[in-house]
Amino acid sequence: MAHIKVPDLPGIxxxxxxxxxxxxxxxxxxxxxxxxxxxLSRGERELIxxxxxxxxxxxxxxxxxxxxxxxYLQCDMDFIDSVKRDFQSTEISDKMxxxxxxxxxxxxxxxxxxxxxxxxxxxxxATDIEIHDTVLIAAAFCMFSRYVDGLGTTAPSDRxxxxxxxxxxxxxxxxxxDLYK
Amino acid sequence: MAHIKVPDLPGIxxxxxxxxxxxxxxxxxxxxxxxxxxxLSRGERELIxxxxxxxxxxxxxxxxxxxxxxxYLQCDMDFIDSVKRDFQSTEISDKMxxxxxxxxxxxxxxxxxxxxxxxxxxxxxATDIEIHDTVLIAAAFCMFSRYVDGLGTTAPSDRxxxxxxxxxxxxxxxxxxDLYK
Numbered sequence: 001m002a003h004i005k006v007p008d009l010p011g012i013x014x015x016x017x018x019x020x021x022x023x024x025x026x027x028x029x030x031x032x033x034x035x036x037x038x039x040l041s042r043g044e045r046e047l048i049x050x051x052x053x054x055x056x057x058x059x060x061x062x063x064x065x066x067x068x069x070x071x072y073l074q075c076d077m078d079f080i081d082s083v084k085r086d087f088q089s090t091e092i093s094d095k096m097x098x099x100x101x102x103x104x105x106x107x108x109x110x111x112x113x114x115x116x117x118x119x120x121x122x123x124x125x126a127t128d129i130e131i132h133d134t135v136l137i138a139a140a141f142c143m144f145s146r147y148v149d150g151l152g153t154t155a156p157s158d159r160x161x162x163x164x165x166x167x168x169x170x171x172x173x174x175x176x177x178d179l180y181k
Numbered sequence: 182m183a184h185i186k187v188p189d190l191p192g193i194x195x196x197x198x199x200x201x202x203x204x205x206x207x208x209x210x211x212x213x214x215x216x217x218x219x220x221l222s223r224g225e226r227e228l229i230x231x232x233x234x235x236x237x238x239x240x241x242x243x244x245x246x247x248x249x250x251x252x253y254l255q256c257d258m259d260f261i262d263s264v265k266r267d268f269q270s271t272e273i274s275d276k277m278x279x280x281x282x283x284x285x286x287x288x289x290x291x292x293x294x295x296x297x298x299x300x301x302x303x304x305x306x307a308t309d310i311e312i313h314d315t316v317l318i319a320a321a322f323c324m325f326s327r328y329v330d331g332l333g334t335t336a337p338s339d340r341x342x343x344x345x346x347x348x349x350x351x352x353x354x355x356x357x358x359d360l361y362k
Contacts, residue, residue: 022317107327
């Protein structure tokens with residue numbers, strides 16, 4: 001049970017139904033970060049969000065966004081899990097590995113990002129916008145994880161729930177969807 | 182010098198000028214959280230933002246919002262500093278002390294918030310909306326601090342700069358202001 005009285009919906013949804021004023025801007029932020037025009041694909045951005053959420057140990061965030069990443073990347077959840085466990089040993093690009101290492105540094109605290117990490121990313125072709133967005137996506141999911149867990153929300157443990165939802169969210173986007181559907 | 186090439190503006194402003202698409206939604210989020218209609222005063226909400234930013238060791242965020250808090254609360258910066266150093270020994274209300282303790286737990290990670298903290302806040306008159314907003318403000322400033330420091334921005338060290346700015350920001354709000362002024 002959540003720490004405050006909110007509608008009985010999974011994870012962040014109950015909080016969004018409770019407080020539509022903040023839900024609106026949070027969803028707009030997510031839309032801009034994860035779905036708007038970008039040289040990083042939607043799948044890559046969802047993967048950054050998923051990875052940071054797993055570092056934050058937020059069950060809802062890592063599974064909700066893992067389900068969406070899996071849909072965009074057309075992979076299975078085992079691949080998503082392998083990225084969370086040890087992305088260096090996966091077959092993602094060297095550029096993505098460096099961006100995930102920057103995201104991991106942000107998760108610990110902004111000052112952990114080093115000029116060397118950023119230079120390495122640039123050397124592998126990462127643009128300033130891509131580095132900016134990686135840092136902001138990582139920072140934003142440090143917010144979302146704290147929001148979801150800080151208010152003690154609950155969420156389904158069945159991972160198939162998130163796989164099914166991932167497809168729907170990818171199709172509908174983050175803005176204007178029905179929280180109760 | 183920031184990790185990426187951004188306009189030479191203090192702290193988050195350079196990032197906002199670099200990426201107006203995300204600046205717009207981030208400023209709208211801040212406006213809703215810190216300035217919209219609420220039973221927590223604007224000063225109290227800025228104080229939560231300042232305190233969490235100081236726990237994040239983000240110089241720009243804690244001084245920018247400390248300057249705004251100081252303006253709303255009509256206190257001096259010594260008072261803001263005393264809250265950052267040891268809020269329990271200050272003359273803020275018991276309810277605010279409990280909300281700041283919840284904010285500190287969120288800063289460490291969402292799961293650190295305990296039912297006992299929340300019950301104590303409720304017992305001291307905190308509403309569910311106030312508890313929700315405290316958690317979300319704290320979570321949001323875990324994002325903002327990581328964003329500002331994760332991209333290696335710089336900011337003026339003169340604290341008077343932030344006191345002067347605090348008044349302007351309190352008057353203008355967070356939406357639609359001129360980043361270059």
